[in-house]
Amino acid sequence: MSMGLRSGLTTLALAAAALGSSLPAHALFEDDEARKAILDLRARLTQTEDARRKDAEQAQEQLAPLRRSLLDLNAQIEALRGEVARLRGQNEQLARDLSETQRRLSDQSQSLETRLRPLEPQKVVVDGKEFQAAPDEKVQYEAAMAAVRRGEFAEAATALSAFQKRYPASGYADSARFWLGNALYGKRDYKEAIATFKAFVAGSPAHPRAAEAQLAQANCQIELKEVKGARRTLEDLLKAYPGTEAAQAAKERLATLK
Incomplete structure (x- = not known):
């Protein structure tokens, strides 16, 4: 190292030391x-x-x-x-x-x-009488009456007799007995017809067909040549049911009896 360089370094070191010593503590x-x-x-x-x-x-x-x-x-x-x-x-x-x-x-x-309805009792009015009738009861009665209307009196008599046995307490009972008498009369079974008409009038004297039944009874007696019995029946009719059509017919019939 040259003398000049060493001299410069020494100078810097001294300057730094001098500077450090100059700062406050x-x-x-x-x-x-x-x-x-x-x-x-x-x-x-x-x-x-x-x-x-x-x-x-x-x-x-x-x-x-x-x-x-x-x-x-x-x-x-x-x-x-x-x-x-x-x-x-x-x-x-x-x-x-x-x-x-x-x-x-x-x-x-x-x-x-719907199925039971036809089996239920139905309201029926016959000869002014209203009552309840079972379907089978109604059918059997109407079938018998159809035979009466057709003039098939033997068939009608059988059907009405069977109906009375099967339905003795039926509301149709009085009407069935009346038409049974007519069916017997139609088939010329006059004695049975007379017995039937008598039973009908005795059992239901207030029935609207009672006078008609007595007139039919007298007709049966006339057919049997029972003139006295017929006259007595017609006279009883006039007493019991005056003013009826049957009574008027009874008067005319009495006039012809000898």
Whole structure:
């Protein structure tokens, strides 16, 4: 190294030393305190960060069971929703089934009522008398009367006799006896006709056909040449039922009897 270079370095070193010795002593102390303050602040920040991190970790640990509980609760809610939907579907199906059952019962009830209606007693009015008659009873009586109207007196007499035996307490009983007498008269069974007409008048003297029955009885007696008996029957008719058409016919008949 040359003498000139060494001399320059020496000069710089002396200048630095002189400069250092010229700074006040309290400036050096202030720098140390500032560094300590910064270090303390950093330490506190680190502690604060650690505390926050621990708090966050603890919070996460505490929230974890809550999250699991919420997940379980959500799962239960979804399960309940599914169950409610299933039950609602069942209820709707049950409602449809009930409605269908009620409709079928209504149809069956109407069908049964339709089938039973012909079997129920029906209101009937015959010779001014109103009563209830069973369907079979009504059918049998009307069939016998149809035979009377056709002039098939033997068939009518058989049918009316069978009707009286089968329905002795029928509301048709009086009318059946009257028309039985007429059927017997039509088939010229006069004695049986007379007995039938007598029984009819004796049993139902207030019947609207009683006078007509006595007139028919007298006609049967006339056919049997029982003139005295016929005259007595006609006279009884005039006493019991004056003013009737049968009574007028009885007067005319009496005038011809000898």
